[in-house]
Amino acid sequence: MKRVVITGQGAICALGHSADAVMGAMREGQCGIGPIDIRDVDRLSIKIGGQVKGFNPEDHYTRQQIGLYDRFTQFALLAAKEAIDQSGLTFDGELALKAGVVVGTAGGGLSTSDDNFRTVYEEGKNRVHPFVVPRLMNNAATSHISMTHNLMGPSFTVATACASSNHAMGQAYQMVRSGQTPVMITGGSESMLCFGGIKAWEGLRVMSKDACRPFSANRNGMVQGEGAGIFVFEEYEHAKARGAEILAEVIGFAMTADASDIVMPSKQGAARAISGAVKDAGLNPEEVGYINAHGTGTAANDKTECAAVVDVFGHHADELLISSTKSMHGHLIGGTGAIELLACVMALKDGVVAPTVNYEEQDPECALDVVPNEAREAKIDVAISNAFAFGGLNAVLALRAA
Structure with a gap:
């Protein structure tokens, strides 16, 4: 089996328009959640989100x-360019034929769908733009990254709700590890902050009207976000041979299905995914220093996740640092795992653990070190990133410092 390393990363979300800007905001414990600016916001009960501000498509x-390009594709292309530029790779010849793209998204071109439903149903028009289907299809971001960067190898899109990014990155990792390809571009992108996207989530009654407070006893729900995170996963010897900077090493991945409920999480399913990733990485549980939690800020998720962590790590759970950056950038749904992987890279490379902001009081059922409100310096050798999706589909990645 080949070793797999990260040699490039790019991002855009409510915390910034680049990977460095996002990680800088995480270090400062900044919160990018605030009032959203969209059409018909006055008709919504939920009026906050982790919206990307100051982004003008015409600039890019x-x-x-x-x-x-739908907005989710625009985000993905921007992040992919940053990641590939940082990696220093050029895709031509044999490398172009082998390198591919796997991107996760839950909603795909939801803004395009929303706009065109309005055109047909509200405005009564009988014609829509001829590119509606190419804009809204879930694989649009993957396809445009492939075409922009001449990537002709294995390429596809993963849609597993909130675990889409982790599933996508896990598949990319396995393809590079198996020797199928030396390089994969991977991550996730989402832009659900349109009227229909928010109205749909309102129906679930899991949304907060004021803030995302993961693990805090007074939490009252999740907050949506938008954006993209894209990484270059590269075979270690390939990266070493060309003198590439290695940001971190991907060392394990596992995925499980709860097979129990469409919306309620399962401690057993989550625990099997976490322990599976640790085992796949060849680790003892005591070697893990940081967990980027799924941490949505809902009572069901937070309690289940903490119970799963305790199940897997036992007494070591008390020594772990575990934080949810959703408190800062919101829940990017299909794109969330990709933004959160940045926090793992930052912990491993820079020795800075991103905080769980908005934390106010301890929940006895979440009595772990959640790095409340302020980032913490710590030497982290191994980090894992959790994603537990509606539908009971779980995906966990394990990383090691380079």
Whole structure:
């Protein structure tokens, strides 16, 4: 089996328009959640989100490209360019034929769907833009990254709700590890902060109207976010041979299904995914120093996740640092695991653990070290990133310091 390393990363979300900006905001414990600015916001009960502000598509894309790219694709392309530029890779010849793309998204081009439903049902028009289907299809971001960067190897899209990014990155990891390809571009992207996207989530009654407070006893729900995180996963010897900077090493992955309930999480399913990733990495549980939690800020998720962590790590759970960066950037649904992997890379590379902000009082059922409100310096050798999705589909990645 080959070793797999990360040689590039890119991001855009409510915390910033680059990976460095996002990680800098995490270090400062900044919160990017605030009032959202969308059409018909007055008709919504939920009026906050982790919205990307100050992003103008015209600054990055031509008019023709904007006609082809939904907002989630725009985010993915921006993050992919940053990651590939940092990696220093150029895709031509044999490498272009083998390198591919796996991107996770839950909603795909939801803004395009929302806009065109309005056109047909509200405005009564009988024609829509001819590129509606290419814009809204879930694989649009993957396809445009592939075409932009000449990536002709294995490429596809993963849609597993809130675990989409972790599943995508896990598949990319396995393909590089198996020797199928030396390089994969991978991560996730989401843009659900449109009227229909928020209204749909309102129906679940799991949303907070004021803040995301994971693990805090007075938490009252999740907050949506948007954005993209994209990484370059590269075979270690390939990266070493060209003198690439290695940001971190991906060392394990596991995925499980709860097979129990469409919306309620399962401690057993989560625990099997966590322990599976630890085992796949060849680790003892005591070697893990940091967990980037799924940590949505709902009572069901937070309590279940903490119970699963205790089940897997036993007494070591008290020594672990575990934080939820969703408190800062919101829940990016299909894109969330990719932004959260940045926090793992930051912990491993820079020795800075991102905090759980908005934390106010301890919940006895979540009595772990959740790095409340302020980032913490710590030497972390191994980190894991959790993702537990609606539908009971779980995906966990394990990383080691380079």
